Amino acid sequence: MTTSLAWTDDLSVGSPAIDREHRELVELFQRLTDPARQGDAAFLRATLDDLVRHVGEHFEREEGIMRRHGYPDYGRHRQLHGDLLDQINHFMDLMDETGAALPPARIVDFVGNWLVGHILRDDKALGLWLAAKHGSAAA
Numbered sequence: 001m002t003t004s005l006a007w008t009d010d011l012s013v014g015s016p017a018i019d020r021e022h023r024e025l026v027e028l029f030q031r032l033t034d035p036a037r038q039g040d041a042a043f044l045r046a047t048l049d050d051l052v053r054h055v056g057e058h059f060e061r062e063e064g065i066m067r068r069h070g071y072p073d074y075g076r077h078r079q080l081h082g083d084l085l086d087q088i089n090h091f092m093d094l095m096d097e098t099g100a101a102l103p104p105a106r107i108v109d110f111v112g113n114w115l116v117g118h119i120l121r122d123d124k125a126l127g128l129w130l131a132a133k134h135g136s137a138a139a
Contacts, residue, residue, distance in 0.1 A: 005029050005112045011119050013127030018065070021058045022119055028054055029112055051111070052088055059085070062123075071129060077122055084114055 007026045012019050028051045037043050059081040066074040091107045 005033070005116060011116070013119065013123045014131055015065075015127050018062060018123065018127065021054075021061065022123070025051070025054060025058060025115060029115065033108060033112075048092075048107075052085075052092065055088070056085060062126075065130075066126065069130060069133065071126060073122075073125065073129075077126065080118065080122060084111075084118070 005026055007023050011022060011026070013022070028047065031037070032044065032047045032051060037047075063074070063078050063081065065071075066077060071077070088107075088111065091110070095107075
């Protein structure tokens with residue numbers, strides 16, 4: 001696995017609820033890329049499944065925040081979430097079809113790069129909009 005990811009204040013979007021969930025996703029991702037666990041296929045698959053579940057749940061909560069507050073970019077942001085979940089499910093299906101016990105590095109790289117890019121671009125824009133509308137990045 002080649003991608004490493006650590007929580008930094010640069011990833012904060014200013015919403016305590018969203019930031020807490022992003023930290024949790026980063027921690028799950030770190031477990032997936034832990035070099036000490038790379039030989040443990042059952043651990044890696046369970047962690048990948050857990051990460052996918054948490055990503056989906058996070059997206060649902062984040063989309064709820066956007067709907068409640070009337071976020072004007074909700075449709076595009078929601079589509080980005082759907083596209084990522086579709087891509088991850090495609091990767092998971094390929095793993096199942098090929099019988100791969102370990103997630104290929106390209107899956108891990110894709111998810112890690114997407115997560116950081118999405119937080120820095122799209123979620124930060126949401127946080128700034130919430131702060132401008134409510135005086136804080138309310139969730």
